[in-house]
Amino acid sequence: MASRYIANTPREQREMLGVLGAGSIDDLLVKIPPKARLSRPLALPPALDETGLVRHLRALAGENADADAYACFLGAGSYDHYVPSPIGHLVSRGEFLTAYTPYQPEASQGTLRSIYEWQTMIAELCGMDVANASLYDGASSLAEAALMAHAATERGEIVLSSGVNPLYRRVTATYGGGPGLRLRTAPIPDGVTDLAAARKLVGSKTAALVVQTPNFYGCLEDVAAAAELAHAAGALLIVVADPVNLGVLEAPGRLGADIVVGEGQGLGVPMSFGGPSLGVFAARQALVRRLPGRLVGATVDRDGARGFVLTLQTREQHIRRAKATSNICTNVALCALMGTIYLAILGRRGLARVGELSAAKAHYAAERLARVPGVALRFGAPFFKEFALRLPKSPERVAARLAKQGILAGLPLKALDRALADCLLVAVTERRTKEEIDRFADALGKAVA
Amino acid sequence: MAGYDKLIFELSSPGREAYSLPESDVPAWDPRAALPASYVRAEAPALPEVSEFDVVRHYSRLSRMNYGVDTHFYPLGSCTMKYNPRLNEDMARLPGFARLHPLAPEALSQGALALMHELGAMLGEIAGMDAVSLQPAAGAQGELTGVLLIRAYHAARGEKRTKVLVPDSAHGTNPASTALAGYEVAEVKSLPNGEVDLDALARHLDTDVAAFMITVPNTLGMFEPRIVEITELCHAKGVQVYMDGANLNAILGIARPGDLGFDVCHFNLHKTFTTPHGGGGPGAGPVGVRAHLEPFLPVPVVTKAGDRYALDWKRPRSIGKLQAFWGNFGMLVRAYAYIRTMGADGLRSVAENAILNANYVMKRLERDYDVAVPGPCMHECVLSARRQKKLGVTATDIAKRLLDLGFYAPSTYFPLIVEEALMIEPTETEAKETLDAFCDAMIRIAREAESSPALIHDAPVTTPVGRLDQTRAAREPDLRWTRRP
Numbered sequence: 060m061a062s063r064y065i066a067n068t069p070r071e072q073r074e075m076l077g078v079l080g081a082g083s084i085d086d087l088l089v090k091i092p093p094k095a096r097l098s099r100p101l102a103l104p105p106a107l108d109e110t111g112l113v114r115h116l117r118a119l120a121g122e123n124a125d126a127d128a129y130a131c132f133l134g135a136g137s138y139d140h141y142v143p144s145p146i147g148h149l150v151s152r153g154e155f156l157t158a159y160t161p162y163q164p165e166a167s168q169g170t171l172r173s174i175y176e177w178q179t180m181i182a183e184l185c186g187m188d189v190a191n192a193s194l195y196d197g198a199s200s201l202a203e204a205a206l207m208a209h210a211a212t213e214r215g216e217i218v219l220s221s222g223v224n225p226l227y228r229r230v231t232a233t234y235g236g237g238p239g240l241r242l243r244t245a246p247i248p249d250g251v252t253d254l255a256a257a258r259k260l261v262g263s264k265t266a267a268l269v270v271q272t273p274n275f276y277g278c279l280e281d282v283a284a285a286a287e288l289a290h291a292a293g294a295l296l297i298v299v300a301d302p303v304n305l306g307v308l309e310a311p312g313r314l315g316a317d318i319v320v321g322e323g324q325g326l327g328v329p330m331s332f333g334g335p336s337l338g339v340f341a342a343r344q345a346l347v348r349r350l351p352g353r354l355v356g357a358t359v360d361r362d363g364a365r366g367f368v369l370t371l372q373t374r375e376q377h378i379r380r381a382k383a384t385s386n387i388c389t390n391v392a393l394c395a396l397m398g399t400i401y402l403a404i405l406g407r408r409g410l411a412r413v414g415e416l417s418a419a420k421a422h423y424a425a426e427r428l429a430r431v432p433g434v435a436l437r438f439g440a441p442f443f444k445e446f447a448l449r450l451p452k453s454p455e456r457v458a459a460r461l462a463k464q465g466i467l468a469g470l471p472l473k474a475l476d477r478a479l480a481d482c483l484l485v486a487v488t489e490r491r492t493k494e495e496i497d498r499f500a501d502a503l504g505k506a507v508a
Numbered sequence: 509m510a511g512y513d514k515l516i517f518e519l520s521s522p523g524r525e526a527y528s529l530p531e532s533d534v535p536a537w538d539p540r541a542a543l544p545a546s547y548v549r550a551e552a553p554a555l556p557e558v559s560e561f562d563v564v565r566h567y568s569r570l571s572r573m574n575y576g577v578d579t580h581f582y583p584l585g586s587c588t589m590k591y592n593p594r595l596n597e598d599m600a601r602l603p604g605f606a607r608l609h610p611l612a613p614e615a616l617s618q619g620a621l622a623l624m625h626e627l628g629a630m631l632g633e634i635a636g637m638d639a640v641s642l643q644p645a646a647g648a649q650g651e652l653t654g655v656l657l658i659r660a661y662h663a664a665r666g667e668k669r670t671k672v673l674v675p676d677s678a679h680g681t682n683p684a685s686t687a688l689a690g691y692e693v694a695e696v697k698s699l700p701n702g703e704v705d706l707d708a709l710a711r712h713l714d715t716d717v718a719a720f721m722i723t724v725p726n727t728l729g730m731f732e733p734r735i736v737e738i739t740e741l742c743h744a745k746g747v748q749v750y751m752d753g754a755n756l757n758a759i760l761g762i763a764r765p766g767d768l769g770f771d772v773c774h775f776n777l778h779k780t781f782t783t784p785h786g787g788g789g790p791g792a793g794p795v796g797v798r799a800h801l802e803p804f805l806p807v808p809v810v811t812k813a814g815d816r817y818a819l820d821w822k823r824p825r826s827i828g829k830l831q832a833f834w835g836n837f838g839m840l841v842r843a844y845a846y847i848r849t850m851g852a853d854g855l856r857s858v859a860e861n862a863i864l865n866a867n868y869v870m871k872r873l874e875r876d877y878d879v880a881v882p883g884p885c886m887h888e889c890v891l892s893a894r895r896q897k898k899l900g901v902t903a904t905d906i907a908k909r910l911l912d913l914g915f916y917a918p919s920t921y922f923p924l925i926v927e928e929a930l931m932i933e934p935t936e937t938e939a940k941e942t943l944d945a946f947c948d949a950m951i952r953i954a955r956e957a958e959s960s961p962a963l964i965h966d967a968p969v970t971t972p973v974g975r976l977d978q979t980r981a982a983r984e985p986d987l988r989w990t991r992r993p
Contacts, residue, residue, distance in 0.1 A: 064858075071940045095731075097636075100853065103630055103633060103851055104630075104851070119620070119623050122617075122619030123620050126607040126608070127607055139607075153576045156592065157577035157589075157592050158785065158786070159916075164976050166575040170788070179989040183554050190987075196831045197832060199830070230831060230832065236828075237687075239690065307548065309546060329601075330609050331608065334831065334839075335839060356986050360974040370982050371982055376681050381686065385684070389776075390646070393789065404558075406527065409529065422542075467616075
């Protein structure tokens with residue numbers, strides 16, 4: 060059977076078998092007992108040639124609402140931000156794309172240098188001392204942060220604001236099940252965490268308080284007050300933040316966060332139906348030896364030349380096994396490279412510009428949409444690039460109707476929070492235009508009339 | 509190439525720009541006026557200021573400091589460093605996949621859901637499993653998922669089991685994932701040939717044991733000949749059996765974990781199913797289970813009713829979620845494209861040629877290196893450099909010398925039960941002449957160990973940097989760049 064992905068020809072196979080003194084490949088399978096073998100071919104669809112495969116996958120892709128064909132106002136953890144062209148070209152270079160984890164540093168300096176740059180940029184944006192090489196996504200980053208806080212404080216409870224992405228909270232519950240962490244939830248009566256209520260929940264058993272800013276509903280939290288509250292009880296403060304916003308918004312570390320986690324997808328990573336994503340993880344120096352995942356450090360070679368290596372590896376599973384700080388091995392290095400190149404391109408002023416444009420357009424959209432009769436902003440608290448709208452008609456039906464007009468209007472919140480069953484969560488990035496926002500408002504007006 | 513020693517920060521020149529953003533077409537919104545002062549950054553973050561060409565040249569130069577599968581043979585055992593088809597990259601980048609929001613209405617993501625549903629079914633057929641979750645982001649998260657499924661299963665039966673057994677030859681993620689799931693890890697000693705010691709296993713199996721977790725073929729590259737007896741022995745004691753699927757490439761179309769008696773297995777799409785390793789990820793670690801574990805799978809599950817696909821969240825016995833969305837979808841597209849390209853015969857041929865290539869390498873090297881276990885092996889072989897070590901040349905030294913001779917290194921010092929281990933996995937995508945060139949290099953190094961060990965100790969000398977001071981990196985951690993005065 061010939062395949063373009065297998066090199067050996069039948070003649071070469073015979074030559075190699077000859078060297079082995081074997082008559083056939085079956086002779087090499089002698090250690091597999093007959094009863095362990097599959098006695099029929101796998102029942103898989105027939106193989107496709109390249110043209111047939113492209114035709115098939117284009118047809119599948121064509122059934123989906125891509126953000127070029129639709130005006131995308133969906134957010135809730137995945138955002139349609141600008142992806143500069145060089146990113147795709149550079150990460151497609153085979154030396155990056157097809158390299159393994161840099162365990163042989165002399166032959167992996169490209170990857171190692173780029174990760175060191177990533178750590179530097181993320182630590183800077185988060186206002187933290189150290190950042191790791193990446194975790195899977197924002198949700199698993201939060202889960203790992205909760206486990207780290209538990210290990211660092213030897214306390215068993217995590218208090219999470221209800222403003223933390225509900226999907227992140229579910230992942231934290233899954234991971235927390237292992238050591239039996241108790242998760243408690245602080246309410247958000249008007250879009251932001253009720254700190255008085257949180258104060259009652261945070262105590263001597265609390266390992267960490269978790270707030271997200273802007274939170275899942277788009278509202279900005281008072282991180283400094285949350286930090287004071289957590290620290291007064293001897294607990295850590297974990298802040299969930301979208302690094303795209305941190306060109307404008309204050310670094311959580313400067314407001315007292317001990318650990319900053321988040322989803323870095325907005326940093327040049329395709330939405331790709333939710334994955335692969337880019338888990339961001341940064342912390343204070345005191346926690347460095349408890350960090351999950353890989354860390355790259357600078358050092359020197361035998362001639363004193365600067366070089367980079369994976370370091371503090373005694374935290375990791377391949378050395379510490381059952382006592383490792385995390386089980387993570389493969390992370391999302393190539394997505395972190397996308398993020399690094401993105402931050403290099405946007406740079407000192409561009410990232411701030413993305414934040415300013417997104418926020419300006421979000422505020423224009425909020426004002427425009429809330430002018431539709433019967434429609435109102437759900438919360439009064441200050442927001443950034445995302446907000447919840449209360450609709451006079453079923454958000455599911457409105458979203459379905461607007462989708463037919465080429466507008467992905469936002470996320471109906473009923474499935475995630477029954478109390479917000481009449482709400483739609485709307486995100487606006489710098490890629491949305493005034494024309495799209497106006498069209499959205501007009502279509503919404505007709506849909507709820 | 510030699511001599512490039514810049515970081516992006518060191519190229520920065522105030523005022524340079526590499527981005528292109530639109531002028532605002534809406535009224536200005538000033539965060540400083542609208543928000544409390546403490547919410548807003550007082551100073552722009554210290555990110556580089558460079559031109560677009562600065563960026564392109566810098567990262568192009570960095571890329572050339574790497575060895576990738578595209579440029580170098582990568583005999584890295586246990587990692588299945590095969591060719592990553594470019595067609596699959598194109599497919600994952602189709603706008604209908606790459607530009608699809610995860611929360612797009614179901615009616616507008618039918619193609620993506622259909623692909624996931626079909627991929628789950630194909631992986632289930634390949635592994636002989638009844639149901640598959642595509643959500644885990646990598647092998648280690650797949651392991652965590654699998655162990656949590658087992659935990660939920662025992663809990664549902666009212667059983668409190670506290671231990672998971674892992675062989676001493678296991679990948680490090682096995683004990684780490686098991687501990688993360690809240691279990692005590694007990695190590696089972698392997699026989700000298702790397703096989704499971706059934707007597708030792710039987711002694712460990714009691715009502716406290718929740719699961720036995722093993723890799724097939726094992727980490728010495730050998731098929732476990734008594735695997736069916738092992739799974740039967742475990743089941744007789746109410747113990748679930750987990751297969752680490754890192755080595756699945758060896759048994760595609762030849763044997764199936766489900767048929768061997770496994771209850772759970774994970775797939776590394778970035779190993780067996782050609783999604784690129786990317787310098788350490790992203791990967792994808794789907795999990796396959798037998799029917800009794802299906803109720804516990806992570807939410808949501810992709811379902812099909814008639815010709816409509818949906819995400820099913822109503823799974824009351826589910827272990828919950830592992831990542832925010834549905835899985836590393838971009839990797840799923842690539843793996844789907846690969847399986848549809850290969851078909852059943854193609855996948856069987858993958859395993860057969862991977863096995864042939866590994867045996868060929870082992871045969872050519874058996875005179876110059878000690879073989880950990882006599883063959884035939886499966887898709888990888890483990891050598892020991894214990895003979896070379898007596899001459900003062902270690903597995904690390906051999907690995908570094910290989911870099912100079914134009915090859916990436918085998919996995920070294922793994923599995924832990926083999927002294928000075930060199931674990932070699934050539935994969936089916938490499939041609940005989942590449943294997944011959946690699947074997948020639950290995951034989952040359954064995955000769956050099958006898959005649960000129962200093963040459964090996966100095967290696968590598970052709971790479972952008974020489975051997976690096978790991979001790980200094982760990983003692984004085986320098987984990988971020990700062991401007992030197």
